[in-house]
Amino acid sequence: MTARNKFAAERGARIRELIRQLMLEHAEHNPLARPLPGKTLQAMLADQGVRLALSTVLWHVSRVRLAADLDALDAEAGSGS
Numbered sequence: 001m002t003a004r005n006k007f008a009a010e011r012g013a014r015i016r017e018l019i020r021q022l023m024l025e026h027a028e029h030n031p032l033a034r035p036l037p038g039k040t041l042q043a044m045l046a047d048q049g050v051r052l053a054l055s056t057v058l059w060h061v062s063r064v065r066l067a068a069d070l071d072a073l074d075a076e077a078g079s080g081s
Contacts, residue, residue, distance in 0.1 A: 012060070015050060019057070020064045 022044055026036050036044075038058045045052060052060075 015045075015052070016060050016064050016067075018045065018048065018050065019060050023061075023064065 019041060022041060023036060026033070038054055038061065041061065042052060042054055042057045045057065
């Protein structure tokens, strides 16, 4: 990890993993529902002791989605060769 603040980078990774798990659980239990809104995720995180501004939650959600998109592209590129 080449982050300036290793502690903050590790905390951010843990938060993104928690958000990813919340999003996956929601999708598994409600396959036809829309994705969780940011405010709902913010409240769910607060229930688990993680208090973040809505903009921070949304930033982490965008990173989780970006990582998922990149993983899907990697899988597609690997199966297409």
